Amino acid sequence: MRFLTVVGARPQFIKAAPLCEALRHRFDEVFVHTGQHYDDGMSAVFFEQLGLPKPDHHLGVGSGLHGAQTGAMLTRLEPVMRRERPDVVLVYGDTNSTLAGALAAAKLQIPVAHVEAGLRSFNRSMPEEINRVLTDHLSTWLFAPSSHAAQQLAAEGIHAGVHVVGDIMLDAVQQHAERARRFSPYPQAVKLCAGTFYLCTVHRAENTDVAERLQGILDGISRLDQPVVLPLHPRTRKRLAEFGLTPGPNVRVIEPVGYLDMLQLERCATAILTDSGGVQKEAYYLEVPCVTLREQTEWVETVDVRWNVLASTDPDAITAAVERHRQNRPPHPPLYGSGDTAERIVQVFEGVVRDHPGCARAGSAREDTAVPQ
Numbered sequence: 001m002r003f004l005t006v007v008g009a010r011p012q013f014i015k016a017a018p019l020c021e022a023l024r025h026r027f028d029e030v031f032v033h034t035g036q037h038y039d040d041g042m043s044a045v046f047f048e049q050l051g052l053p054k055p056d057h058h059l060g061v062g063s064g065l066h067g068a069q070t071g072a073m074l075t076r077l078e079p080v081m082r083r084e085r086p087d088v089v090l091v092y093g094d095t096n097s098t099l100a101g102a103l104a105a106a107k108l109q110i111p112v113a114h115v116e117a118g119l120r121s122f123n124r125s126m127p128e129e130i131n132r133v134l135t136d137h138l139s140t141w142l143f144a145p146s147s148h149a150a151q152q153l154a155a156e157g158i159h160a161g162v163h164v165v166g167d168i169m170l171d172a173v174q175q176h177a178e179r180a181r182r183f184s185p186y187p188q189a190v191k192l193c194a195g196t197f198y199l200c201t202v203h204r205a206e207n208t209d210v211a212e213r214l215q216g217i218l219d220g221i222s223r224l225d226q227p228v229v230l231p232l233h234p235r236t237r238k239r240l241a242e243f244g245l246t247p248g249p250n251v252r253v254i255e256p257v258g259y260l261d262m263l264q265l266e267r268c269a270t271a272i273l274t275d276s277g278g279v280q281k282e283a284y285y286l287e288v289p290c291v292t293l294r295e296q297t298e299w300v301e302t303v304d305v306r307w308n309v310l311a312s313t314d315p316d317a318i319t320a321a322v323e324r325h326r327q328n329r330p331p332h333p334p335l336y337g338s339g340d341t342a343e344r345i346v347q348v349f350e351g352v353v354r355d356h357p358g359c360a361r362a363g364s365a366r367e368d369t370a371v372p373q
């Protein structure tokens with residue numbers, strides 16, 4: 001069985017690493033980087049730290065408006081898929097690279113596998129929501145991190161091909177947290193010790209592109225009782241400059257950090273304030289309280305167990321959420337599997353090969369599937 005994996009944005013490099021490692025022991029994999037993220041600190045550092053293979057194809061798409069960016073990816077993915085003739089196209093998460101990979105494959109009648117299927121914010125103004133809904137509806141295999149996500153797919157009429165396998169990011173945390181603890185120079189590199197600072201990340205368009213919301217977040221974190229480390233996403237840096245906004249004196253703005261440094265900063269933080277999907281989960285895995293700077297989250301289980309509080313971008317709500325965490329330490333049940341998601345996904349494909357021996361396009365179980373001209 002031959003896989004073609006499409007990645008392009010920071011969280012996808014992290015999600016792809018554990019599965020890439022497991023897949024390559026048993027199958028062929030062609031690795032494609034769309035070029036959505038391109039700064040060394042947003043891309044190259046993850047390839048180095050996580051031992052990802054050098055992309056077989058780098059599409060160099062870069063930044064742009066949604067339509068232009070997604071369209072450029074489609075244009076460049078199509079010939080690559082036609083040439084490589086994979087049995088399965090593998091995509092992760094909910095970025096424009098995810099949708100482009102899924103759509104290019106579906107148009108060529110190549111079955112799609114989606115890792116992180118079934119997540120919903122029910123907020124269609126988020127580009128990520130459009131990307132994940134469409135990708136799920138184009139996919140043959142839907143790897144859901146929780147039974148809640150699988151139920152959501154069922155509610156949308158998707159029953160076949162759904163596998164609850166846990167969260168691939170837990171595999172990554174388990175594989176790298178100890179290395180991060182031993183080798184990362186943080187938080188000492190910013191002259192801080194464990195338990196004496198908050199960590200914050202902000203990059204979602206709904207927050208960065210609206211001056212009042214970005215201002216609200218800055219006001220909230222500037223009122224906190226400890227220093228706040230803020231590794232700044234390039235989108236946010238650009239908007240802060242455009243809007244003329246400056247964080248308070250307790251906020252230490254640093255460049256985006258590599259994965260190991262990020263894990264170490266997360267582990268040592270008093271609490272994490274974020275609008276990132278991945279960081280919310282990592283906070284949970286590392287048993288650090290989280291305040292989510294949004295109105296909704298796709299990772300509802302972390303809120304249900306009270307390790308995550310939805311605070312929006314209102315400064316009072318942000319400080320109140322941090323205070324609420326100070327008052328209790330709830331139980332910490334496993335929510336998204338046990339860190340063997342990559343292995344479980346590989347087993348699904350091994351089952352496909354067993355059930356359809358000799359079938360080149362094992363995924364669709366249609367031996368006559370031809371790539372359309």
Ligand code: UD1
Binds near residue numbers: 128
């Ligand atoms: C994208 C995803 C988002 C994900 C995030 C992970 C979409 C629609 N959004 O958002 O879901 O959470 O990645 O980090 O796919 N830029 C640089 N250097 C880079 C990359 C980006 O300077 O290496 C700047 C550019 O000005 C660019 C802006 O950041 O216009 C936004 O980048 P883009 O990839 O469009 O979206 P993200 O905000 O990164």
Ligand code: UDP
Binds near residue numbers: 201277
């Ligand atoms: N991350 C990182 N360095 C940073 C910020 C985030 O390595 O400076 C990692 C973080 O640990 C997590 C992933 O990037 O694994 C989350 O990606 P991001 O927040 O960009 O996107 P989202 O998860 O919201 O799609």
